[in-house]
Amino acid sequence: MKKFNKKSFGMVAASVALTAVSLSGGSAFAAAHVAKRASASGVYTQPLVIAASVAGTFQPNFSPFQSTANSGTQGLIYQPLFYFDNISGHTFPLLGLHYAWSNGNKTLTVDLRKNVKWTDGKPFTSADVVFTYNLLKKYPALDANGVWTQLSSVTAHGLYQVVFEFKAVNVPYLTYVLSPVIVPQHIWAKLGDPTKATVSHPIGVGPYELNTFSPQVYTLKANPNYYMGEPRVRLLQFPSYTGNDSADLALAKGQIDWAGIFIPSIDKVYASKSPNNKYWFPPVGITTLYPNLKNPLLGNVAVRKAISLAVNRQIIYKEGEYGYEPPANPTGLIMPNNMSWMDPSLAKTNFSYNPAAAVKILENAGFKKNAQGIFQSPSGKPLSFTIQVVSGWTDWDMDCQLIANELKQIGIKVQVNEEQFGTYFANLTAHKFQLAISWVNTGPTPYYMFQQMLAPKGGWNLEQWSNATTTNALNAFAKTTVLAQQKKNMYVLEQAMVNQLPTIPLVYGANWYEYNTAHVTGWPTAQNPYVNPAPYAAPANAIVLMHLHAAN
């Protein structure tokens, strides 16, 4: 995180990412041939050790539809048609090659890759794709992306083309529609109820296939017939770690090559142990303060502006979030990932810490301090709120304490309510809170976050924002494929974030990513952020692995 050079970063990132996408995506066949010829050098035959998370021991669960499946099931064994990356913002064609809109953006036609084979030797065709989507329709429990809320039909046109008909125009939803992994019809048609099927011998199309399994460790081996060429890292090993302490020690010792683990004081306990111990924590989300806008005091934009000015985000970044997650951008964009969507007139806005200005805003809005030193509204209601947070999520608990202390200094009383996750989640989704700290759902463009957070029926509109200008901008964005129009509508949303503060962004949320350069290179870095680098991000994991090669 500290490695970002924010000023020069964006342009470099964009150009590097473009090179990366042309290597791994469009010209995949060419790349595959090159990889095969050059394979004498760069092949790494030792196992690459991956600790995607500290998730305990394993069960032979390789069903790609289960969120409980072992790491690597999605992406390395099973693959979707396309991958839309939320860090580089790029589209990676996987089983699909191209897609095109027609019929007023209601029909989506996808051309599939030819001569792709399942690892049992059977060919991959449009029948598998149609079968998979119909499976999601029949079993809504599998439809984690809700694709059938938008689709009316999925049909095959020949062996290598699939046509998706949408119920209504919703262009951005294509990233959800094209993201489910595809399973082989000749196997899954016989498995019975796929929500209860245990898959211990997965047959996929990805760069790896299952090699050995035990509850303590499983290994994947390279698929020699992978459509982009056999990966040069030939063997992956996934050991189980049941505690952060033991995983951290193993990482520091260089026993793990690729990890996605949170480590406090990482420079001291990990990076300083070896020059090969590297890490990069790219921002992927925003830790946000949600005001309940149905509360008459918090519904007043002056109060929200005062809160935002009185919160010292640098302290939250340094003390609450271990120095890993810097202050967020007032537009709600995740920088530098979303650089290309930034309204030029807002490019220079930043959150500032200015308690004096916060007090002035409240005074100008007619608030006066009462005997206890707490501001109260002209009608006599004191600015006294509760803030909800999950107990045991220590960084957020700390953030809330810091916020409460800072707001107290300007005359806003805040009481921190730490709740069990279940209670917290129920309160937030039922809008029974005054202030709450939570996340946002992000996507390859900022639209997904704004849609979830600001649309009247958005999935994470906790604050109950409802505004004709932003709703129209969201609707207009979803109806067009023209980039200039999308940007125009995006700018409206950014302006609303800056001027109205429907939610109050605090700091970024990071992805955890540690990597070891002793044996293998080609890793994504802050300078070359070609894809989301976290080992638990699928199918980005396949794209990272296709870039890796032996160090010498």
Add this chain to the structure above:
Amino acid sequence: MRYVLQRVGFLFLSIWAAVTINFVLPRLMPGNPAGAMFAKFQGRMTPMALKALEAEFGFNNQPLIIQYLHYIGGLFTWHLGLSFLYYPTPVTAVIASSLPWTVGLVGAFTILSVFVGTSLGILIAWRRGGLLDSVLPTTFMFLQSSPAFWVAFMLLFIFGFTLSWFPMSHAYSNSLVLGFTPPVVVSIIYHAVLPGATIFLSSLSGWMIGMRNNMINTLGEDYIVFAEAKGISGGRLLFSYAARNAILPQVTSFAIALGGIVNGSILVETVFSYPGIGYQLTSAVSSEDYPLIQGTFLIIALSVLIVNFIVDMLLVKLDPRVRTGGVSS
């Protein structure tokens, strides 16, 4: 005979009680498994995915009484349901893959600890007031009073991380394919040293001091003095006269310890990433995985009750007073 019937009746009653409490307790926890799964993903899962998850785990919304009947019925057929954490893996499969590691590791080192501790207890009681009697109990009391996970982490840090004498985690080398071959067996023993030492060191003093105190009591009895006066040899006096009686409370404690094997090493397993059932239980609780919590508790309850039953029966053999209900014939 009446005693045996009584014990059998008690066994079944307590199993029913354990099974019922086992059903009720996890459901008193706040939240639900889909929410807990959602929490783990912290914003990486969309609200659409939560809907799908709730649909998947939805069978949990039946009335409690129906769930209870299903659960009791499942116990008789050994269908403990599907684990949420490893969905859709059956709970029995999760338990079957983790239980042997725990029973092997904790069982072996508990028995070793009992054997060594009891022997040392007999020895230092015989030579009470000697050098060993003052050094051993103090040393091991210190180790026992330190929390087991602290001892585990110290061993891991010193012998695993700093000196690299022993592996830091897992039950066997990751480069081996599990099977009954000499390298695997050697690797399993090698990997068991540190977690085993933790279990051994942190339970040894209990056995030693317990046995020592029993011995000292017994050695003070009149019949020992009488036997000694009659000129019975030291070894015979020690083992056949004193130790045989002094060991009875140890047998009862041993039964409790055996029952506790299943759950007794949760923290040790977590520190060493040992693929056992103790760790499985903690992750089941934090994921609100009701079926897995129930399955694991069931195994714990059954093992405690059945081992206690066996020991009750054994005591009949060892102590004639139990047979007669305390009335000397």
